[in-house]
Amino acid sequence: MTAAATTSDPPRRPGLARRLAAWLFPRRRLQIGMLLATPLGWLAIVYLGSLALLLLSAFWAHDVRGVQPFVWSLDAFETLVGNPAYRAVALRTLVVAVAVTLTDAVLAFPIAYYMARVASPRVRNAMVIAVLVPLWAAYLVKVYAWRTILQGNGLLDAVLEPLGIGQPWQGLKEDANSWLVLSYLWLPYMILPLYAGLERIPSSLLEASSDLGGKARTTFRRVVLPLSFPALVAGSIFTFSLTLGDYITPDLVSDAKFIGNVIYDNSSLGSPPLAAAFSLVPITIMVVYLLVARRLGAFESL
């Protein structure tokens, strides 16, 4: 599988591979270097290099002739700060990301708890599969399905109309659509880590709590919730980050733009420096979020 295994073929030429191995044996640093050279080269050059270039390009000038690489300017930042529309977009994205994360946490907790602590092993296994199938179903298929449900004359209209609440409903123009669909999309990403986290809590702790007179509510608040918190944070990394970075869902199910839409719309046709400058917002938010999550021990629960 690795370069080391494929470049040498010991049975045919035992001498060379063995001499190389013997020569490498005391040279630990070289071994590490050989192992890490390609992958780190890849990630460092392709990924971090691209991020660095993106950061730089936020300071490039842009005029009618297009982007002027390495001609420095603060125009993109002035536009971003000066135009209240961009602030509204950033705020909307952040609010929806928080709302989606909270919604998913509330929806995921009962089912994850049921799977981890109430269901029999057979039922539990079936439920894990039942949660996994929608997770693996294609992203766009799910967004598209919601689009057909939410649009005029769709399933939702057919349900709402007889109830007499069809009138205020505006189909795909509704702002809350993004919140609903994104909560749907990322729900399995919250259920699975939470289920794993709840399963790890030893039953003896719950029994001890009730033996010591703790009511169900007290046990939940003082034992279950604190012990499953890292798993909750781990799940929230997905729900939060995936919402911050989405532009397809807001585009397909509502009229309200997200940060991602502004970035995408400006990436090649509009003002690329503006897109680059705006992408610093989700980057900063996520880096802070990750550092806090690591503090809270969420990485072990990923």
Added chain:
Amino acid sequence: MTESRLARVLLRFASGGVLAFLYLPLIVIVLYAFNPSRIQAWPPQGFTLHWFQEALDNRNVMRAVINSLLAGTFATITALVLGTLTAIAVHRYSFFGRQTISFLFVLPIALPGVVTGIALQRSFITFEIDFGLLTIVIGHATFCVVIVFNNVIARLRRLPTSPEEASADLGGDVFTTFRRITAPRLGTALLSAALLSFALSFDEIIVTLFTAGPGTQTIPMFIFSSIQRPNELPVVNVVAFVLILASIVPVWLAQRISGAETAGARL
């Protein structure tokens, strides 16, 4: 067990409700795939298999399927090699910057996809790399590497190193030990990592829209561009139906490989 009877009943209802919510949109699309009407109104107007034939005859669909399969295969192979190498280095050796590497390997997954997308697009434009299958594969490989790394390192942490030491004591060199001891023990971890990264690549659209050229279309790109054209929706329904069926395959395979949790535990 500390849960009261009432609590259990409530939990069961809540779980059922969540599962119903998860399946509702999938069922709706399955029903529409057989709808004879071109208009997507509820309820569907009857039953037909006509659109399946139309999807099979659609050249754009077939070309997109091939592109997606190619991108998934190449991205997965790249990720398997790079991710495994890093996981072994981080696990078996201690060196300066090890923690940083672990953190670095979370970034491509944890940072929003739109950031990865626009960053790579900026690089490709600046270095004048032609947009096409290659740039799609590069984009996909950046997050597939993370999947492989996470899966392999999780397996390595669970395995004792004594068999490797025994192999070395018995005269096996680094390569022999890797080939005969480490690689077989990583087998199922590599398999489920490959499965997961192929599926992620096959499904990717957020990064792909930035890194694909105008001439190369993957399956998600086909769906995205067709959604806006009402005439093509019946074919989209069929493609969606097939993709929903296809999502059972990786879950079933992962179940066969090593129990249910592999399919989702190490995202």
